[in-house]
Amino acid sequence: MLEVRDLHAGYGELAVLHGVDLSVGVGEVVALIGANGAGKTTLLRCVAGLHRPSAGALTFDGAPLAARSAAAIARAGLRLVPSDRRLFPQLTVRENLLLGAHPRRVASADLRRVTALFPRLAERWGQRAGTLSGGEQQMVAVGRALVGRPRLLVLDEPTTGLAPPLAAELYAALASLRTETGITVLVAEQQLPRVLAMAERGIVLERGRVRHRGSSTELADDPAVRRAYLGVG
């Protein structure tokens, strides 16, 4: 579904990605693992059309993404939920969600699905998004992506800055979403146990290069990965 081939990207003189290969198949959940500064966000921003790679190929459903705008990529069914959420702070929860399917009207079934997934949002329905807690904002961000009916949901560190119970709640919701809809997900994360519990495969990024790749169990058992990301070994 998503193919990334030999991707190079950076900011001016600073090169961040040095030839990254990655693929996500239909129905898969793939974890993108790496420390701060490994290049996860840059990679996901390239995928979503927010950052222009310096070299390499990106295809979604076989079609190249290079020439397409972020909006066109989103409409094609690839939705990024960035780590800073990027909600519309002046708009209410409801309005944020309604904008997720622009210019279509959001089906009420889709809204109900989001509130079933995140019951808290129903309580905050008329509240401005800028006044929500971090966890609630993340729920709105994921909900806004979902009402656009994405075929590939891309999450950039969804639990950053969330208290552990909220992070657990978010992953529980994502897991149930996955069981219900079989949606394809690419998720960048630093918290290994949580993400590996949901993902089939993982890719470990280190300083802009793929260092390890394998099934979730392989990665969880790999001594080097355990040492680096689980603090044990």
Added chain:
Amino acid sequence: MSLLDSAVTGAPLERREGLLRGYLPVVLAVLVLGLVPPLAGGSRYLVSVATLLVVLVTYGVAFNVVFGGTGQLLLCIGALAAVAAYTSALLSGELGWPLAITLPLGVALATTGGAALSWLAVRRRLDTIFVGVVTLTASLVVHNLLLGRRELTGGETGLVVQAGSGTALRDPVLGYYAVLALLAVGLAGHRAIQRSALGWAFRAIRDDAEAAALAGIDVARTKVLAAAVASALAGAAGSLYAHVEGFVSPTTFAFATVDVRVIVAVAFGGLGTLLGPVVGGVVVTLLDEVLRPLGQLRLAVYGAVLLVLFLAVPRGAVPAVGWSWHRATARWRGRGTSPAGGR
């Protein structure tokens, strides 16, 4: 959601009210302005002041759509109006073409110009202040062309507009109703945008352009479209005014004459609100008239008065009235203080 509330918050984002209630503020504003000629008691002076007021408000609606809507600081409303007006004046004067051709051509040229500036700004990813610098520069270029090409434009003495002479437009009262009709179209159009998917896109872009792109909103296209709509309205207002007056001069469309007043009017009335330009335009025009005897001192007093107004109602008069109304009605219903969605 009360009528006033929907007019104040600008975009109800959903058809919660019926068609009639949605457009009622527009109808009321136009009806009130329509009473000016009968109440003026045949005073040509009052009608001409009112004509200028309605044109200023129409410019304000255009600026409100593009800046209040999408955050593009288009500081060339006067220049766009000049392009449309001079195009029509020159084509009719030099080539003898009729109004029915020259007016639309002028408006089309202004629309293209405004859209091109916006497209350039979007392509170059200019932020608000640089869009302001670029469009202000464009304004000065237009102004200097009008002054410099005097064999064509008559320089600072201006130009008599041939098109429209002998028609109803030249009658002061009918001319007034003509510019008022254009304002009605502008206000109704702004209302229609607020209620449409495009209005949603505006609010999203104004709040966070990158988030809007991630939600699938074509930011570039929306911005250029907003600039085109605003330029068309500003061009039409400037051109219509020129045909009503039968005369154009660079001063009519100068930055200090048009854009400064428009910014003050829209900022005072309430940026992005439907009726903000109407309220702001009336206040600016009244101030202008009241302070006229002061001569040179007028500008200083004008500035001081506006400063006080801005400090008293920083987000504009229309939203301020809306909040008080909302608070009053909320207290009446025993629900306590101001609403969360007050903005």
